Amino acid sequence: MADSPFDIAIVGAGIVGLATAVKLLETYPGLGVAVLEKEDRIAAHQTGHNSGVIHSGIYYRPGSLKARLCLAGAEELVAFCRQKGIPHEICGKVVVAVRDEELPLLDELHRRGAENGVKGLKMLEPREAREFEPNVTCIRAMLVPATGIVDFGAVAKAYAENIRAGGGKILLGHKAAGIRTDSAGVRIRTAGGDVFARGLINCAGLYSDRVAMISGLEPPCRIVPIRGEYYRIRPERASLVKNLIYPVPDPRFPFLGVHFTRMIDGKVEAGPNAVLAFAREGYRRWDIAVPELVETFRYTGFRHMVARYWKSGMGEMARSFSKRLFAKSLGQLVPGIGRGDLAPGGAGVRAQAVGPDGKLLDDFVILRGEKMVHVLNAPSPAATSSLAIAGHIVEKAAPLIG
Numbered sequence: 001m002a003d004s005p006f007d008i009a010i011v012g013a014g015i016v017g018l019a020t021a022v023k024l025l026e027t028y029p030g031l032g033v034a035v036l037e038k039e040d041r042i043a044a045h046q047t048g049h050n051s052g053v054i055h056s057g058i059y060y061r062p063g064s065l066k067a068r069l070c071l072a073g074a075e076e077l078v079a080f081c082r083q084k085g086i087p088h089e090i091c092g093k094v095v096v097a098v099r100d101e102e103l104p105l106l107d108e109l110h111r112r113g114a115e116n117g118v119k120g121l122k123m124l125e126p127r128e129a130r131e132f133e134p135n136v137t138c139i140r141a142m143l144v145p146a147t148g149i150v151d152f153g154a155v156a157k158a159y160a161e162n163i164r165a166g167g168g169k170i171l172l173g174h175k176a177a178g179i180r181t182d183s184a185g186v187r188i189r190t191a192g193g194d195v196f197a198r199g200l201i202n203c204a205g206l207y208s209d210r211v212a213m214i215s216g217l218e219p220p221c222r223i224v225p226i227r228g229e230y231y232r233i234r235p236e237r238a239s240l241v242k243n244l245i246y247p248v249p250d251p252r253f254p255f256l257g258v259h260f261t262r263m264i265d266g267k268v269e270a271g272p273n274a275v276l277a278f279a280r281e282g283y284r285r286w287d288i289a290v291p292e293l294v295e296t297f298r299y300t301g302f303r304h305m306v307a308r309y310w311k312s313g314m315g316e317m318a319r320s321f322s323k324r325l326f327a328k329s330l331g332q333l334v335p336g337i338g339r340g341d342l343a344p345g346g347a348g349v350r351a352q353a354v355g356p357d358g359k360l361l362d363d364f365v366i367l368r369g370e371k372m373v374h375v376l377n378a379p380s381p382a383a384t385s386s387l388a389i390a391g392h393i394v395e396k397a398a399p400l401i402g
Contacts, residue, residue, distance in 0.1 A: 006032040006169075008400060009188055009197035011176050011211050013037035015047040015152055016378050017203035018159035019390035025166035027394055028401060033168040034197065036190060038175030043156035045281065046205050047383060049348030051230070051261050051269055054078070054088065054148035055381035058095075058113030058121070059249065059256070066363055066379070067116045069392060073385030074146070080387065081150060084158045087264050088150035093244030094129055096138035098332050102248040103140060109248070110142055120145040135240045135334050147244060149264050152383045159386075171195070176204070179215040181371050186215075199400025201393060202374040206280045206351040212367060212374045219376050221353040221361055222299050225280045225292075228272025229320055230345035233260070237341040238268040245333050252312075258319075258329045269345055270330050270337075275320045276313070283347045285320070304358025353377035364389075366396055373397045 008024060010017045013035050021035050037044075054074055060067035081088040097106045106123075113121050122143040124132075129141035160170055171192060178189035185198040204211045212219040233241065246259040261269045276296075279289035296302050306313065319325045327339045353361040353376060365377035373396050378389055 005185070006034045006195070006197040008033050008199050008201060008397070009186065009195055010035045010201045010203055011188070012203040012205055012208075013039075013042040013160075013170055013172075014045060014203065014205050015043060015156050015159070015383050015386045016205070016375065016389055017201075018042065018156055018163065019386035020201060020203055020393050021163045021168050022159050022166075023387065023390040023394045024397075025163065025168055030167065031401070033163070034195060035163065035168065035170045036174040036176060036188065036195060037170065037172050038191070040172050042160050042170065042172075043153050046348060046351060047156050048153055049283070049346060050152045050383050051348075052149050052151055052263050053244065053261060053381075053384070054090070054150055055384045056113065056118045056144050056146035057116045058109050058118050058144055060112065060116065062112055062115035064363065065392070069385040069388040070381050071117055073381075073388030074148075076387040077150070077155070077384060078148070080158070081155065086150065086154050086158060088148055089264065090146065090148040091243040091262065092132070092143060092145040093147040093246055094124070094133055094136065094141045094143055095246045095248060096129065096136055096141040096333060097248050098138055100139070105248045105251065106140060106142055113144070118144065118146055133242055133245055135336050136245055137333065137335050149244075149262065151264050155383075155386075176211055176214065179211070181215075186371050198371070199397065200372045201397055201400075202372065202376075203378070203393075206349065208351065208374065208376050212369075212376060215369060215372055215374075217367060217369050217374065219367060219374070221355050221365055221376060222301055223280070223351045224296055224299075224302055224305070224354045225277035225282060226274050226350045226352045227277035227282055227347055228274055228350060229347045230269050230271035231326065231342040232345040233268040233270055233337070234341050234343050235267075237337075238266075240334055240336050240341075241268045247333060250312075252309075258326070260330070260333065270342065271326075271345065272348070273316045273319045273326065274350075275316050277349050280349065282349060299354070301354045301356045301358050304356070305354050305360070306358075308358045350380070351377075353379070366393070368396070371400060373400065
C-alpha cells in the first residue's frame with residue numbers, strides 16, 4: 001500500500017509512462033508522482049522488446065502531431081542519451097525500392113521527410129546505395145542519415161533513476177484492478193494495495209483500453225495484440241548488413257515491413273512480420289489467453305479488420321510458419337541472405353489500436369475522463385518520441401494538477 005496520497009498516479013512503467021513521470025517532475029518540482037506497474041520490473045513489455053531504432057520522421061503526414069513529436073522527440077532523446085552516457089549511434093539507414101511500382105511511394109517518403117524537416121535525405125541510384133550497403137539490391141534507394149540505434153531498456157532505466165531522484169515513486173507489483181473517483185480524487189485498487197491520487201494518467205500500453213474500461217469509460221477503440229517475430233543473422237554472416245536496410249512500406253498498414261537492423265550491441269536483427277497474438281503478452285506462437293482471445297474475436301472492429309485485411313494477414317501468417325518465406329522476403333533486399341543465415345530471434349507484441357470500423361489507428365488517441373487522462377494509442381515511434389509525447393501528455397494533464 002502506498003504510504004500517502006499522491007498528486008498523480010501513472011498506470012504503466014513502459015517508456016511512455018516513465019517519460020511522463022520524468023516530465024511531470026521537471027515541470028512541477030515537488031509534485032507527488034507514483035508510477036504503478038503490474039510486473040516486478042519496469043519496461044517489461046513493448047519497451048523491453050523494442051528493436052532499438054531511433055526513427056527520423058520520414059513516414060508521417062507533414063504537419064501531423066506524430067511527425068512533430070517524432071522529430072522533437074528524437075532530438076530530445078539523443079540529448080538525454082549524451083547527458084546520461086547511454087550508448088547510441090546515429091548510423092543512418094537506406095530505404096530501398098525493388099519494384100517499379102514502389103518508386104512513387106519512395107518519392108512520397110522523400111517528400112514527406114523533407115517537408116517534416118528531416119535533414120540529409122538523399123535519393124540514390126543502385127551504385128550509390130551500395131556505397132552505404134554493399135550487399136543491398138534495389139532499383140533506387142533513399143539515404144536517411146538521421147536514423148539511429150539505442151537500447152531503449154537502458155533509456156527506461158535512466159528515466160526511472162530520474163524519477164526516483166526527483167522524489168517520485170515506482171510501485172512494482174501494483175496491477176490496477178479497479179478504479180473509482182470521488183470528489184477528492186481517484187482510488188486505484190491494485191494487487192499491492194490501494195493507491196489514492198488527485199489524478200490518474202493511463203499509459204498502460206497493451207492494457208490501456210482495459211484500464212479505461214475499469215475506470216468506467218467506453219474507449220473509442222480496442223487494443224488488438226500484434227506479434228512481431230524476428231530472426232537474428234548468424235554472427236559469421238552479420239557483416240552482410242552494415243547498418244539498417246528497410247523496404248518501401250505498404251501505405252495501407254502502420255507497419256514498416258521486414259527489414260534489417262544493426263543493434264547497439266552489434267548483432268543484426270531481421271524482421272518483423274506481423275501476426276495476431278493469441279494473448280496480449282503472447283510472445284511465443286502458442287501463447288494463448290483464452291479470455292483475451294475471445295474478447296478480441298467478439299470485438300466488431302476486429303471482425304471488420306479481418307474482412308479488410310485477410311489476404312495480407314494470411315501472407316504474414318504463412319511467413320510466420322515458414323523460414324523459407326521469411327528468408328525470401330529478406331532476400332529481396334539482400335540477395336546473399338538465405339535460410340541458413342537465420343537464427344532464432346526474439347518477438348515483441350504491439351498494442352495495435354483498432355477502431356470499430358476495423359481501421360488500424362496510426363495516430364494518437366487520448367481520452368479525457370473525470371480526473372483522468374487515458375493514452376489509448378501512442379503508436380510507433382513512441383519510444384523515439386517518448387519525451388516529446390510525455391510533454392504533450394503533461395499539457396493534457398495540466399487540469400488534473402490545478
